[in-house]
Amino acid sequence: MSKPVLTAGLMVALALAILVGIAIGPVSLRHMPTESVHLILSLRFARLCAAAVVGICLGAAGAALQGALANPLADPYILGVSSGAGLGAASAVALCPVAVLPIALPGLAIAGSLLAMGLVVGGVRIVGRHSPADFLLVGIAVNASFSALTLLMLVTAGPRMNWVILWLMGDFSQASWPQIIGSTIICGLGVSGLMAMGRALDAMSLGDETATSFGFNVARYRFWVVIVASILTATAVSMGGIIGFVALVVPHIVRLLGIRQYRWLVFLSGMWAALTLVICDIVARSILPTAELPIGVVTALLGTPFFFFLLWRRRHVV
Numbered sequence: 073m074s075k076p077v078l079t080a081g082l083m084v085a086l087a088l089a090i091l092v093g094i095a096i097g098p099v100s101l102r103h104m105p106t107e108s109v110h111l112i113l114s115l116r117f118a119r120l121c122a123a124a125v126v127g128i129c130l131g132a133a134g135a136a137l138q139g140a141l142a143n144p145l146a147d148p149y150i151l152g153v154s155s156g157a158g159l160g161a162a163s164a165v166a167l168c169p170v171a172v173l174p175i176a177l178p179g180l181a182i183a184g185s186l187l188a189m190g191l192v193v194g195g196v197r198i199v200g201r202h203s204p205a206d207f208l209l210v211g212i213a214v215n216a217s218f219s220a221l222t223l224l225m226l227v228t229a230g231p232r233m234n235w236v237i238l239w240l241m242g243d244f245s246q247a248s249w250p251q252i253i254g255s256t257i258i259c260g261l262g263v264s265g266l267m268a269m270g271r272a273l274d275a276m277s278l279g280d281e282t283a284t285s286f287g288f289n290v291a292r293y294r295f296w297v298v299i300v301a302s303i304l305t306a307t308a309v310s311m312g313g314i315i316g317f318v319a320l321v322v323p324h325i326v327r328l329l330g331i332r333q334y335r336w337l338v339f340l341s342g343m344w345a346a347l348t349l350v351i352c353d354i355v356a357r358s359i360l361p362t363a364e365l366p367i368g369v370v371t372a373l374l375g376t377p378f379f380f381f382l383l384w385r386r387r388h389v390v
Contacts, residue, residue, distance in 0.1 A: 160184025
């Protein structure tokens with residue numbers, strides 16, 4: 073499929089999905105005062121914009137990590153980035169006063185993500201090989217440790233435990249415009265940086281020896297891809313909680329459409345993930361008449377079957 077055509081189609085589909093999402097919800101707007109209608113529409117628009125920004129961050133980060141580590145199953149969660157951001161954000165929700173949460177939550181999420189990534193990079197340097205397998209193995213260990221600390225934080229959350237649990241399952245209802253604007257700026261800079269490293273990602277996806285033969289400093293490029301992807305993931309987690317499968321599955325969907333160059337793959341994966349999360353948010357708040365499903369539940373239910381399809385397809389192709 074033509075890249076410009078796919079880009080235009082995704083943009084149009086995303087705009088239409090946001091318009092549909094503004095109109096659809098569990099609360100009927102009929103016979104409501106005009107002020108209440110405007111307030112509800114504003115809240116819906118804000119969470120839909122948050123979903124789109126989070127999707128771009130996760131989709132771009134997932135595609136870049138899969139290329140940098142030459143592993144189709146790599147994503148921010150396997151590397152411990154999401155669990156680090158989750159621990160930082162859960163700490164903010166559990167321990168910080170409500171007045172400072174708009175600053176403390178994204179700040180601690182990014183700090184936790186960078187801490188987790190620092191431990192991964194440090195562990196890989198101790199091993200001394202900087203291979204993709206080393207990143208994945210150390211990341212799995214860091215992910216387990218930070219997940220355990222997050223559970224420990226739940227014990228100390230006290231009356232805020234339910235809020236922390238809901239947030240960890242994915243939630244856009246607390247998104248605010250200052251947070252959305254700040255996250256959009258970080259998202260734009262991060263995605264642009266990953267796209268600028270597209271040629272290096274193309275080479276690294278073929279293996280370290282091939283990338284080195286093309287003249288790329290593999291260790292340096294891999295380091296910066298992982299750092300930028302970590303910041304994007306932390307930005308997504310700080311605004312929407314921990315949302316699984318998007319960063320893993322969406323880049324594979326884009327590849328099925330014939331997109332192979334990572335400069336385009338990063339961008340289109342972000343756009344497709346944005347569309348996916350906007351649709352999932354509409355489903356999450358509309359499928360039940362009296363309750364709202366966590367967004368992470370919807371993405372997991374939709375992503376798991378497709379993940380098994382990818383595994384089957386990979387085996388069938390081999």
